[in-house]
Amino acid sequence: MPPPEDWPARPETALALNRMGSFDWDLGSGRIHLDEQAREVLGVPPETFHGHIDELIGRLPRTDAMRVDGEVARALKDGSEIYGVYYRVRLPGGGLRWTYAQGRIRRDETGRPGRIVGIVRDATEELGHGAPRDVDDDRRHQTTVVETTTAALAHARTVQDVIDFFKDPRAVEYLGSDLLVLGLVDSGRIHLVAEGPSEHFIPGTRYTRIDDNFPMSEVIRTLAPRFIESPEEFATCYPWLYERIRDIGIASAAYLPLIAQGRAIGALGLLYRESRGFTRQERNLFIALGSSLAQAIARAMLFDQEHDLAEGLQQSMLPRRLPDVPGAQIAARYRSARMGRDIGGDWYDAIPLPGGRVGAVIGDVQGHDTHAAAVMGQLRIVLRAYATEGHAPATVMARASVFLHELETDRFATCTYAEADLATGVVHLVRAGHMDPVLRHTDGTCRRLPVSGGLPLGLSAEFGRPDYPVTTMELDPGETLLLFTDGLVEQPGADLDEGMQHLTDLVRKGPYDLDGLADLLCEDVGERLGEDDMALLLLRRHGPATRGGGRLQQHIAPADPEALSAGRHMIRAAVRAWGARERADEIELAADELVTNALLHTDGAAVVTIRMLTGPVRRLRVEVEDRSSALPRRREPGESGVSGRGLMLVDRLADTWGVEPRGSGKSVWCEFVVTDGYREEDRPAD
Template identity: 35%
Template sequence: MRDVPEWSGGARAGPTAGHADPDGADPGPRSGEPPGGGPVVLGALPLGGESRLLGCLLVAARPGAGFDADQRALLELYADQTAAGLEAAAARTLPARTEPSPRTGPGLLPRRGGAFVMTVHTGRMAADDSVLDLLGIAPDAFDGNVSTLLEHTVPDDLPALMAIVEPGRVVGDQQLAFRIRRPGGELRWLGLRCRVQTDARGAPARVLGVVGDASYLRPSVDDVSLVQRLSAALAGATTIREVSRVVVDALREPLRADRVAVAELEGDRLVVTLLDPPQPDAWPESWRSEWRSEWPDASCHTLPTLEGALREGHVSLWPADTGLEPGLAGIGPGGLAVLPLPAEGRTVGVCLVGWDREHRFGAEERSLLTATAGMVGQALTRAHALDAGHELATMLQRSLLPRKLPDLGGGTAVARYLPATRGLEVGGDWYDVIPLADGHVALVIGDVQGHSAGAATIMGQMRTAIRAYAVEGHPPDVVVAHANRLLVGMETDLFATCCYVDLDMEEGIAWVVRAGHLPPLLRLPDGTTLETAAEGGPPLGVLADAEYPMTEWGLAPGTLLALVTDGLVESSSLPMEEGMRAVRGLLAAADPADPGRVADELLAHHHRRDDDVAVLLLRYDGMRVRPIRARWAVWRLPDAVMHARRFTARTLRSWSADGALDMALLVVSELVTNAVAHTRGEVRLDLTLAGDRLRIAVNDTSPRAPVRAASTDWEATGGRGLLLVEAVSTSWGSLPLGGGKQVWAELTVERTP
C-alpha cells in the first residue's frame, strides 16, 4: 500500500512567511527559502469556501518531487480542516467589535493532524504516526485494519463514522466530528475529512482522509448532558414533526435563541417542517410570501449564502452585521447559525438558529451545534422511512392544492391548509379561487370524506372539475350539479361536501351554493359577524339528480367572507355549535386590514387536530374604477364586419377612449371575421373598459379554439389574423364557454379629457 504524506501540524505544513513561533522559537526559513537552501515547489490552497475566505495555506516540496494526485487531495482536505479550526479559534478569541481583529498565525492552526488511505472492500488502512498518536495506538501495535481504529470510537458516534467507512455506503466527500476514548480514559474530539476515489466502473475503491485534533469542539458538562438528552429524545421521535420539535426544544432555550427553523432539502427547495416562534410576522418577508400552507417553503436559489453553506456542508456561524441577504439577516440580525443536517453521505436538511441581539459565538456552542447536526440528520432520515406513507400522501395533497392565489381587482383572498396531527394519512380538504368573466370570481372550499391518499385523489379531481365547469361560464348551481353527477359516475364509495360562492366584484353581489358543507361566515365592516342562512343540497356523490338552490347576498366594501372546513370548528372534544361561536368571536375581534393575519389567528388555537383544516378568506373592497361595458350582436350579413367596426368606433368615442381607435378597429375586424367565417350560430362582440385597459371579446358557438399560424408566410392569404392581433395587443387568448368559446384581446388606451 502507498505510504501517506505525514505532517506534525498546520504550523509546520509549509513556510510561515516569517511569523514568529508563539514560544519564541526560530520561525524557520522565510518564504521561498527551503530548509537547507535551494529552490522549492510551492503549493497554495485557499482556506474557507465561497461564502467566507479566511486566508491561504502554503506547502513546499523539493523540485522533482512535487505533489502527486493523492497528496493534492489530502492537502485540500487538510486545508478544509484548517479553515474550520481557524473559524472556531477566531470565534473563541474575538474581542469586542470596536477593537482590532487578532492576527492570524500558527497559534490558530490545528497543532496535531495526520493522513490515512483506506481500501474500501478490504478495510485495510495505511495511517501515519500522527493519526495513531491521536488515537493512542503505538505504531508497531497497529495491524492495518480499520476495525482497530473504530474500537476507540465513543459508541454514540460510531453509527455516523460507520456510514463513512462501510463499503456499501461510501459516497462523495465527507466530514465528521467524532469522539474517541484513549487508553487512559481521556475523551478527545477529532475532526475527520475524507474523499472517495472510484475505480474504472465508478465504484468506491479508496478513501483518502485527514484526521486532526478538534479540541475546540470539547463541550462543557452542561452541553454533554444536553446532547445526551437530545439523543434520547430523538430515539423516540418517529415522525418528521416530532424530530423537528425535539430539535427546537433542545436548542432554543439553552442557546437563548430567538428563532429556530428546521427544514428538509427536497431538490433545490427548502421545505420547512417547524418554525419557532410559529407566527408569520416573526420571520422575514421573503419567508412570509411563501407561506401557503402550515409552513413556508422556498427555493435555495433565493438564499445564495445558505446555498453556499449547504454546499460546503459544515456548521457556519455568522455574527451580527455580516451582510447576509434579507431572507437570512431577518432570522438572526444579532447572529445566525446554519447547521447542515448530514445523513448517508448527503445533506438532508438544515437547521437555522437566530438571535435578535448581538450574539458572541463560542467554541462550546460550535461543539453543541456540530454534535446536534449529525444526530438530527440521522433522525430525519429514520423518520422518513417510518413516515413514508404519510409523506407520500402529504406530497400528493400539496401538489393538488393551488400554490398561489390570483390577484383580484376589488378584493384580497388568502388561504391556509393544515393537515391532521393524528394518524398517518391525510384528508381531502381543498380550496380554490377562480377568476371568471365580467369581473366575477368563484370561491370554492370542500372536503372529501375520509383520510387517505384516495381521498386526496378525489379532492384533486373535484377541484379540477369545478374549475373547468366554472370557467366555461355555467351558473353556480349548474357547476355544483355537474360536479355531483361526475362524482356519482366515478362509482367511488366516497362523497364530498362543497361550498361555492360566485361573487360579482363590481356590484358586491354573491350567489352561494352549498352541497352538505358549512355555510360561509361574514364579518361586516362594523365588526358584526353572521352565520349566513344559505340554502343547501346533499353532499356531492350521493344523489345523481340532486338539486342545489342558490342564495343571493349583497356585500358592502370592507366585508370579510370566510369559508372553512369542519376540522376548524368540530372535534371529538368540541361540538360544532361551540366551534362556530368561537370562530365568529375571533372574526369579530380580528383586524380585516390584513386577511393573512386573520387566517393565522383562526388557526393559532388548533394545535391538536383530529381532522384536516382549510380556511379561505376574502376581503371585499369594491372596485375603485367601475368597468364600462357594451355589447353588440353581430349580424351574419356580407357587411357584418363594417357594422361591428362602426359600433366599436361609436362606443369608444362615447367613452372618450378613442386614443387607440385604429388598433381597436383592427382587432375587431380580425376577431369578427374569424368568427363569422369559421363558425355558425350567434356571434357577439363585447367591449369592456376598466381604467386604461380595453378588452375586446368575441363569443361564438364553436368549441374549437383558434390556431395561430405555425409559420409567418406574409404572401399567404390566410392565417395572418391572429398574428396581427398578437402584434398590436398587450395580451390575447381564448376561453371555453358553455357551447362555444370566447376569443379576447386587451389594449392600453388613453382617455381624452
C-alpha cells in the first residue's frame, strides 16, 4: 500500500498535531517570539500580544510565575544548557491549563546567556494520567520563595546590591507577600533601607530604636522570628504601628531576624492583606529565608569594608593634590575595580620640573593586592625623584626599571612618562610596555598617539635591555594629552581595539572642560563591571603658540668645526628670526662661550638648544648640555690669564643664568629679555 500524499508530515504539522509550539526569547530586550501553535497552547490572542515576556508572565498564577522565574534563574546561573518546567496558564475564558516548556540557552563565547530557544506544549493529559493535578500550592510557593530569593541574592556583592533587590517592585512578587520592609542595624538604631511598594512608607519608621515597641525591634532584641496571624493580634501587640497600616489592609505578617555570627544585623518583614495561620513548615521555610538573607548581607558588609579599606589605602599612596603648573592644566582620576575587593597597583603623578617643564606619569603594577600597592608606592616615589634630579626621560625609565628589579619582588610594572616643555610645546615620551596615549586636538578630533616602547619596568633590567626609545611630539596650545591604564579601555567581551575606539569617540564628543572630561571617562567606566582598577591623567597646554618654530637644537662633537659652525649659524638665524636683533651680539657671544667651555672642559660632545619662552616678558634661552657632572664656577682671571673669562662674560651679558643637573650630566643655560621685532620672512627652518 503506497504512503499517503502528505507523507512524511512536515515539522509544523507534527508540532500542531501534538499541540506543541516554539518560542525564541531574547534575554537582553525581553522580546519573545511565539509561533502560531505556541500562542494557541498558551491561550494568547494574537491581536493583544505585543511580543514581550512580561505579557506572558502576567498570564500565570503568581506561584507558577515564581516557579518559572526560579527555574530559569537557576539554569542561567549554574551554566546549564537546557531547562524544563511545568506551569499553568490562564485561558481567555478564565480557566487554567497545564503546560510544559523546555528551553535551550544560547551563550556567547564568554559564557554570557543571550537567548533561549525552545518549545512549549499542552501538558494537561500528561499530568492528568501520570501525576496528580492538585499540587500543594502553598508548599510549592513557600519553597519557591526561598529558592528564588537565594538565587537572586547570590549575585549581590555589596550591601547596596542587596538593598536594590528589595527595592525592586518585583521583590514582593518573589517573596509572595503584599508588602515588605527591610531594616539594618546602624549605630544602635534600626535603619529602614527598603520598603515595597514605596508608596506605603510610614513616616516615623525610617530610623527606630531597638528598644521601641515594633515587631522589627522585637526580633532583633530576641533573635527569634515573630509571626502575627490576625489584625487583632497586630492591634493588641503593636497599637502605634497598626493604626498606621490599618488603612493599607494589613492583616498578618512574618518578621524574621537577620543573624550573622551570633548577632542581629537587621530584620525582614513580610506583610499580608489576608489573615493567615503560619504552619510549622512555613515557619521553618521563613527561618531558612532569613538565614540565607543574613548570610548575603554579612558577605556584602564584609566586601564593602574590605573594599573601602583597600581603596583608602590606594588613595593614600596617590598624590594628595595635583601641582599648579604655569602654562598647563592637569586633571587626574582613579577608580577602583567594581568587581573584586583587592587593591590595585595603578597610579598617576605630575612632577613640576625646572625651566617651565612638567613630567606626567601613568603606571600599573602587576597584580591586585596590597603587595602591588606597596610596590606602586615605592615606584612612584623613586620615579619622581629621578625626574626631579634632572635625568632625561629615557634615563628616568631605565633607572626605575633597575630599582624595581632590585626589589625583593616578582612584580613588573608598565609605565608611560611624558616630559613636556610648556614654553615650546615639545613633549618627550617614553613607554615601558604600557598603552599608547591619546591626543585630543583643539578642534575636538582625537587620535591614538603611537609611542615607541621598551619592556615593562623590572623586565628590561632583568633581561639586560635597559634602553628606552624616546618619541618627540609637539603639544600645541589647547591640545590635550591623555595618559591612562588599561582599566579605562578594557571591556568584557570586547577586544582592545574596540575599547580604544570607544575611548577616542568618548573623548572627541566629551566636554572641553578638563575636569568635566575626566569625570565623564570615570562615569563611563563605572557603568560597566570590570576586574581592573583605572587611573588617568589629562595634560592640556595653555598660552599662545611660540613663534619661530618652538626650539632649535644642534649636536656638536669635539674636534668637529663644521658642527660648531652649524651651531653658530643656528643661533644667529634664530636670534634674527625671533626678534632679538638688538641683542644679537650678546646672545651669540654668550652661547659661543658656553659651547666652548663644554668642549674644552669635558670629554664628550655638547648639545646646544635655543628657544623662545613666552609669557608677560619674552625671553630667549640658550642651553648647553654635556655629560660631565662637574659644575662650572665663575672665577677671576689674572692680568695675563687667558682662561676663566667665559662665565664672567655670560654673567655680564645675560639677564640670568644657571646650571641644572641632567642625570649623567648637566645643562648650563642663560636667558635674555628681548623686545618684539619678529619678522615672519626671517623664520629659520627647523
